[in-house]
Amino acid sequence: MSNEYNRASTTTPAMDEETTVPVNAVFDMARQGDVESLEAWLDQDLSPNMATTQGESLLMIASYHGHKATAHALLARGADPDQRNDSGQSPIAGASFKGDRTMVELLLAHGASVEGAANDGKTALMMAAMFNQVDVLDTLLAHGADPAREDADGMTALSLAKAMGAVDAQRRLDQ
Template structure:
């Protein structure tokens, strides 16, 4: 009796399977992703835009899926091809609960990709005051500069985020 060989997939079948996996992350199917991860799915799998499963799940607000991926060792510091980290995407989307979850799971409050932009900067740029206040309370550095030398205050002013700019001006004196 010979051992059964694993089924092989064509390139097209593999691509379709991968796209289905990314859809599971995008749609928050934690149960299916959990089974796939246990079966050997790489937790930091990336799509054609450089998005990891964690990026897709966090950007679309799926807290349970993000928790699962982080518990399976997903790297929250992998940026997508746009240079965005999952925590910055959550700040951009205005999902304070997601930002909190990521910080509670050990993501550094001032985590930044190559462009140097932090979640605080994204919160400031898009006038997300609740997230701005939360990140500052968690120790985010308002004086941090991105790769172009801009601070959160400069980013808020550039984007016309008057309330965030006023809050940061008051903080920085």
């Protein structure tokens, strides 16, 4: 069986065909916010850092979909708040893109890097700026995000906000 869920993290042993079906269900639990079912698997020693073939961790999936209780359960069981996917994107970048301030705060409270960058050099602050997520922008700035930092193309959060027409983010960063 070949699909995006067949890869586990480097700390999880390779899984056979019989194990793949429950693993697929585990990723669906993270996506749907089924914290009780996911906790049952985690309590049976399932790695909280398991990831898809694209490197999407359970925490990244839960964070992106706004499932705070699920993200908290994963973090409480040792999920890495800075685990990156194959593009170098982190859970905090996904939550910033979505404008989920409380998820960003949860990730920061559990040690997520405010300055971590994807392979293209974009930080969570840049994602928030590009997509006009001002509440997230303010939260990241309050936690020390550097508005002068540049991505791989030499763009700052402000220049990215301008390029994307994110007017509110531009105003906030121009202060």
